Amino acid sequence: MRLSRSFLPTLKETPSDAQIPSHRLMLRAGLIRQTASGIYAWLPAGLRVLRNISQIVREEQDRIGAQEVLMPTLQSAELWKRSGRYDAYGPEMLRIQDRHERDLLYGPTNEEMITDLLGQSVKSYRELPQMLYHIQWKFRDEVRPRFGVMRGREFLMKDAYSFDASYDAAVDTYRRMMLAYLRTFQRLGVRAVPMVADTGPIGGDLSHEFLILAPTGESGVFYDGALESKDWLSDPIDVDDSASLAGFFNTLTSYYAATDEKHDETAWAAVPEEKRREGRGIEVGHIFYFGTKYTKSMDISVTGPDGALLYPEMGSYGIGVSRLVGAIIEASHDDGGIVWPESVAPFRAAILNLKVGDAECDALCERLYDAGDEQFLYDDRTDRAGAKFADADLMGHPWQMIVGPRGAKTGTVELKRRATGERFELPAEEALAKVLGR
Amino acid sequence: MRLSRSFLPTLKETPSDAQIPSHRLMLRAGLIRQTASGIYAWLPAGLRVLRNISQIVREEQDRIGAQEVLMPTLQSAELWKRSGRYDAYGPEMLRIQDRHERDLLYGPTNEEMITDLLGQSVKSYRELPQMLYHIQWKFRDEVRPRFGVMRGREFLMKDAYSFDASYDAAVDTYRRMMLAYLRTFQRLGVRAVPMVADTGPIGGDLSHEFLILAPTGESGVFYDGALESKDWLSDPIDVDDSASLAGFFNTLTSYYAATDEKHDETAWAAVPEEKRREGRGIEVGHIFYFGTKYTKSMDISVTGPDGALLYPEMGSYGIGVSRLVGAIIEASHDDGGIVWPESVAPFRAAILNLKVGDAECDALCERLYDAGDEQFLYDDRTDRAGAKFADADLMGHPWQMIVGPRGAKTGTVELKRRATGERFELPAEEALAKVLGR
Known part of the structure; x- marks a missing residue:
């Protein structure tokens, strides 16, 4: 994309109403604009990040056999009356009446709808397990929206739902999803540590929230540093094998990890001192087994192996996709701005032409730009160098590929790696190879 | 995808409330399920079609320099009061109050929001032209939703908006978009003919709707058959050159094409008889130049070349993405079911294993499936052959790749092309090459 022809409006001033770094930086870098309280439009660079995150989430869901669907944003109140949640859900649910005065609502989550959809088609335990997910906009009418996309009202979420014929199978599914989450966050370039969460009246140990470490996090977190070093992408866990999944889960949960709400000083004391990590965390995912809560209340059953009806065992699994954009920035920025992990960056590199109009500079920049295949942003504006660097x-x-008149004469590019500030003087082809990871 | 583990529920019975072929077939083929009146959930196969269409639309928008953004589904009523449309828009607008009794609405279109977003950042004619689009869910509270996704309430639309510094530049943009539409529909495997549409009080000839020909279309159409034969993808029109765009536009609009509302018997009589085409059409796109209507009413101006303020000239350009799924089926089906164009099909081929459990059949099917790289649907169910064919x-x-015990012994596949019914007996590798277009 050529910056001179793009809709990538950066701001020099810090917006006064933005209290945390990600909110300020998302506005200043031209990723989003607020259109109503807690509601945002995503400009081209922001949408690219949102889509990169969505795609990684999607690939890791597909990899464990989850199937993507797309449920609508508006739901019938009737569905929620069947589960008993319509009256129980508080003022965060946006209730709507259509022209015929039928009650609708903007979905804050989709347990009822997916349970109903499954029940319409799946009649036998032989058609289980099923794992279905969608990536769709949700609405929660926060009383005081703030922190930009971190606590907005209209937000993008991946929510998955699983249906199994037995408790044991549901446990396997839960563990499989936990691994998918670890892989997802690793690919997004952030460390998200799973922490035991409340299961409410259902009990058991099958509820975890995933927190990204950042100073502005809403929760205090305590965890064993051993959890930081694991490479989940290369771990040879067989997701089709119960024993392999159990080994993975038991090892993972043997390490201490808790938010301040659940913190246990006695267990913490048993963690070797040099391994103790304390900080703050932002919740970006939550996985939850809740058994037959919805299948029973909505009376969705299937024929079991013995011919008797059984209620499928369910779990739900969320990732806050739009929230992640903010959370990644909270975890990865400096005084100069955002420091994108490569996998989610809107552009892999910027080409900075320090003398637009100089034939050699222009020619070299165009050559680099052509090689980038739309992965590069070309700063072809006539602004001064300082503004381009900033x-x-x-x-x-x-990456920044800096082209000035001196270098252009010899076909040399100054390469800067944003995360470390390292600089390299390289012939154009070598610079391209480095940036494109060839 | 393996059919035995998929959520692709087909129906043998014809749903009684579905009046037109696309609605019946989308339900029967397991593409959608209704969740409320005029509101649908997209199941895995349906979502794949929706995404294939979106991607083609996106690529052709990008190709003419439009930039993708994503505006939210809910909008503030304030925005619409600024343009004067809040009160003028009828009961199809879904009006909502949030917990603080602020007026919101579910966006039926986005002229106001995009104009406001542009005005916040673009201050000079030098930053024009801008073309911005998004692919987002909209809501229109139809009094009587029907025909499935063809006249639903929550629907997916691509809407683009252009801002130019002069009328002449806006005309170029309009023509560029018209070409992008012709290319888009051609790639989707359908013929959509542009017809002059009403421009309302603005006048001029810069409003066209695009209609797909299908017997169930809502409008009668009359057009010159010369419009059917053009290949827009290989036409060497230079979209950066006004004269080239004018040549394209003038040639195109010199051929007769009109809906029954605009039909002119005198002009029709001048079309050579053997070229006259009459039928019915479904509207799937609409492009519209409306000048300074919104920039003036919302007072969004930029500095012009002479230093004086000017109001950007606008156009808007819609494609009904979810409607297209139905419209393509209306245009392409037979008694047996849907006949997908290759570019939008959820799967390129189905592998039909006629004897699941037979070692040779299973092995050959697995080999084919592996080669398909998730583009094939493998019917590995134990059902009888007739059910699989149906x-x-x-x-x-x-394509259907049919594997029975006799063929499997010699590594032979029976290939059936759905559109023509042609059948080929081929060695597996040749069958794969044909299906994958190698």
Whole structure:
């Protein structure tokens, strides 16, 4: 994308109403604009990040056999009356009446709808397990929206739902999803540590929230540093094998990890001192087994192996996709701006032409731009160099390819890696190879 | 995807409330399920079609320099009061109050919001032109939703908006978009003919709707058959050159094409008789130049070349993405079911294993499945052959790869092309090459 023709409006001033770094930086870097309280429009660079995150989430859901669907944003109140949640859900549910005065609502979550959809088609235990997910906009009418997309009202979420024929199978599914989450967050370039969460009246140990470490996090977190070093992408866990899943789960949960709400000083004292990590965390995912709560209340059953009806065992699994954009920035920024992990960056590199109009500079930049296949943002504006450096740092591209008249004469590019500030003087082809990871 | 583990529920019975073929077939082929009046959930196969269509629309928008954004579904009523449309818009607008009794609405379109967003950032004519689009769910509270996704309430639409510094530049943009639409529909495997549409009080000839020909179309259409034969993808029109765009536009609009509302018998009589085409059409796109209507009413101006303020000239350009799924089926089906164009089909081919459990059949099917890289649906159910043939026809995969015990012994596949019914007996590798277009 050529910056001179793009809708990537950066701001020099810090917006006064933005209290945390991600909110300020998302506005300043031109990722979002507020259109109503807690509601945002995503501009081209922001949408690219949102889509990169969605795609990684999707690939890791597909990899464990979950199937993508797309449920609508508006739901009938009737569905929620069947589960008994319509009256129980508080003022965060946006209730709507249509022109015929029928009650609708903007879905804050989809347990009822997916249970109903499954029940319409699946009649036998032989058609289980089923794991279905969608990535769709939700609405929660927060009383005081703030922190930009971190606590907005209209937000993008991946929510998955599983249906199993037995408790044991549901446990396997839960563990499989936990692994998918660890892989997802690792690919997003952040560490998210799973912590035991409340299961409410259902009990058991099958509820975890995933927290990204960042100073502005809403919860205090305590965890064993051993959890930081694991590479989940190369771990040879067989997700089709119960014993392999159990080994993975038992090892993982043997390490201490808790939010301040659940913190246990005695267990914490048993963690070797050099391994103790304390900080703050932002919740970006939550996985939850809740058994037959919805299948029973909505009376959705299937024929079991013995011919008798059984209620499928369910779990639900959320990832806050739009919230992640903010959370990743909270975890990865500096005084100059955003520092994007490569996997989610809107552009892999910016090309900074320091002398637009100089034939050699222009020619070299065009050559680099062509090689980037739309992965590069070309700063072809006539602005001074300082403004270009500042905008590139602010927008957080993993690489900057700096082209000035001296280098252009010899076909040399100055390469800057945003995360470390390292600089390399390289012939154009070598710079491209480095940036494109060839 | 393996059918035995998929959520692709087909129906043998014809749903009684579905009046037109696409509605019946989308329900029967397991593409959608209704969740409330005029509101649908998209199941895995339906979502794949929706996404294939969106991607083609996106690529052709990007190709002419439009930039993708994503505006929220809910909008503030304040925005619409600024343009004067809040009170003018009828009961199809879904009006909502949040917990603080602030007026919101579910966006039926986005002229106000995009104009406001542009005005916040673009201050000079030098930053024009801008073309911005998004693919987002909209809501129109139809009094009597029907025909499935063809006249639903929550629907997916691509809407683009252009801002130019002069009328002449806006005309170029309009023509560029018209070409993008012709290319888009051609890639979707359908013929959509542009017809002059009402411009309302603005006048001029810069409003066209695009209609797909299908017997169930809502409008009668009359057009010159010369419009059917053009290949827009290979036409060497230079979209950066006004003269080239004018040539394209003038040639195109010199051929007769009109809906019954605009039909002119005198002009029609001048079309050579053998070229006259009459039928019915479904509207799937609409492009519209409306000048300074919104920039003036919302007072969004930029500095012009002479230093004086000017109001950008606007156009808007819609494609009904979810409607297209139905419209394509209306245009392409037979008694057996859907006949998907290859570019939008949820799966490129189905592999029909006629004897699941037979070692040779299973091995050959697995080999084919592995080669398909998730583009094939493998019917590995233990059902009888007849049910598999019927489901494959119903779901409309462009190709069927039929594997029975006799063929499996010699590594032979019976290939059926859905659109023509042609059958080929081929060694597995040749069958794969044909299906994958290698």
